[in-house]
Amino acid sequence: MKAAANIEKLIKKFYALKKSSVATSASLDKRVLDDALAAYEESKKTSSALIEPNIWRIIMKSKMIKLAAAAVIIIAVLLGLHYFGGSIDGASVAWADVVKPILNARTVIMDIIVGSGENQTVIHDEVIGSRIRRTVSNMSHADLIIDLEQKKLLALDHTEKTAVYIGLSGLGDLKNYIEILRGTITMFQDKPDFHVENKGIQKIDGRDYIVFVADSNNQTITIWADPKTALPIRIEQKTPNMQITGDNMQFDVVLDESRFSMEVPADYQVIQNAGIDFKKSSESDFIESLRIWAKIIEDGQFPDSINLSDIVKVGPKFDQGLKRANFTQQQQVDVATRFGQGLVFIRFFKGQGQWHYAGKGVKLGDSNMPIFWYQPQESQTWRVIYGDLTVEDANRDELTQIEADSQTRIAQDINVPKPVVEFEGRQMDKWHVTTSGDIRANCSLTIVKTPADSAKIPISLPYSTGKLESVKIGEAVLSYDDLGKGKYEVVLPAEWMTLNNRTIEVVWTIPITSLKRGVGGFRAELSGLIPLTSYWLDVILEDNCGYENTTDTNVREIHPFNMNNPDQARAYFGSCQLMIKKSQ
């Protein structure tokens, strides 16, 4: 008797011999490749939406876009800090002591936080004269060196060893944060209503600091300083709409000047030049920024607000949003630059009074909803931008109505919270191709999540022309309302929440000829009756139905699709090919 190892060896040898004698024929190659390539092309059309995130992940590895996106955020921050300003008068001796290092320091190291609350983006600045070396907490792979005199920014990506120069043309007297702060303090002190208060000693992280609060004309500056050296450690500037905090401040630290060079390091490759013209502040550029923000960053919806703190935080979301786009690399750079260019309009606003934003909850394309309005210089009317990004002029009465409507919307947002839980389930379909030429879909829908106090469950058929035939739970028939276009509301039984088995059996029909034709068969829309975490589809060709499997006429049951994603329920999964055709 042969040992098991010998049998294995023998069979392996047999298979090797057999394999060497088997080869595909040219006709088989052609048949397979022709059909496979056709199916492949078809799949691209239907599933492109699903793969965009993957595409973008690859695109975002592009050296250019990382830096371009980073630069936009940096520019936005630069603009925000530049815009921020205020004023004062009547300093006390102690106040003068703590502001002295700010007014006289040659070098500064600090963290800048725009906005309040936790998880804010932290901008780390090292400042020497007119040059800043900056890192941003949500883009740690890059350093940015800003030359305020040359009005130029050099972004260095240390992961990719690449560099990009970005021109900051059109800016007048561009200052770093500490220079702005100096100007603010000086102006603040000159104001007649200036008032400064010594708040005494406060503890931060177990250490004592003396705190001064200075205010004037709705602006407040709070300084925390070392009580022994009078050196400020934290400075907080507040207006009704903005808060900027300089933290962990160190003054006159010796810094290595070579780290502030605008020369690209020898082993770095310059890959892209871009620029933003700060003199160019136009409504149309701003509308383009809104379009990019809504379409790319917020996936079709306008942001809740467009303040500086939102701009600073937009980086990671910009990345995620761009994952959904499908641009060439050059287009990506263009998008990032256009986004930054449009922000100039609100950061250097030249109209009368203030601009107003009301885009929260508005979808891009909604022509009825005003999202932004402002009054241009020397104009008697206001410019109103709507959700479809069209612009109209409004007189005072019209603007009053717009503002009132906007307030009503805000109130409704507060009063009517959106439901947290939606229906969610698992579904198994068996689509029977019947002798009458219809598809009769038997759907077994197990509902795993039900919103509280639900009396009805809304369901949508995959086809608007589909017809719901019956809904049952066990043997009990459930009634339903026809809402039109393949949508129905099924009345849940009163004891629904106490049922152990919440599986409902849904039957709907549609003529098979209503399905789109595809290569070698029909396209099936893959859509759940409700959002699903798993979906399974089988297709059964009933006897004498007049249809057969395209590739094998003897196969009467096919399984074209299944998906399982317990983490996220979805209602639509694209479409797939049903390899069936009319019988010969």
Add this chain to the structure above:
Amino acid sequence: MIEDKLLVWSFKRGSTDALRRIYEKYKNDLLALAVSLSNDTSFAEDAVHDVFVSFAQLGEGLKLRANLKGYLLTAVANRVCSIKRSKYQKTTHLEETDISDAACDSPETLADCAEKYELISSALAGLPYQQREIITLHLQGGVKFRTIAKSQGVSINTIRSRYRYGLDKLQSMLNGEVKK
């Protein structure tokens, strides 16, 4: 393996070249496996065709749990099994195959090889399909037991047992008949 990863990566991103290269790389392995499992060339060709078209349909949605080769081989095995279950294969017959091979180059050796070949073919054909499938996937396709177990939704121990039973049966059928 790296090449396969690159091919899959390109395939998922819409490269028709990658699709062609995957087919060219594995077409003979797939066909040989299908022939071994079905003993019918035209049946095997259909199975390879169906699997590859289905594979192409997945496109960007492809999710590989095994390596590419293992994935395609188990898909072919499943396809063959599925067609068998649908009673497509009305008759089972051994295909006459040209085994003129470097190992059998003289008339005497060729005759001896042909005799052994026929015996082993018959023995394999006499195995229960489940056992033959595992033996073929493992010894011909080099597919790991773990991958086969996953594709069939059974435990790896079940696969190992079926494999062992199959070999035992082959051993008893071939004992004394196949000269070393």
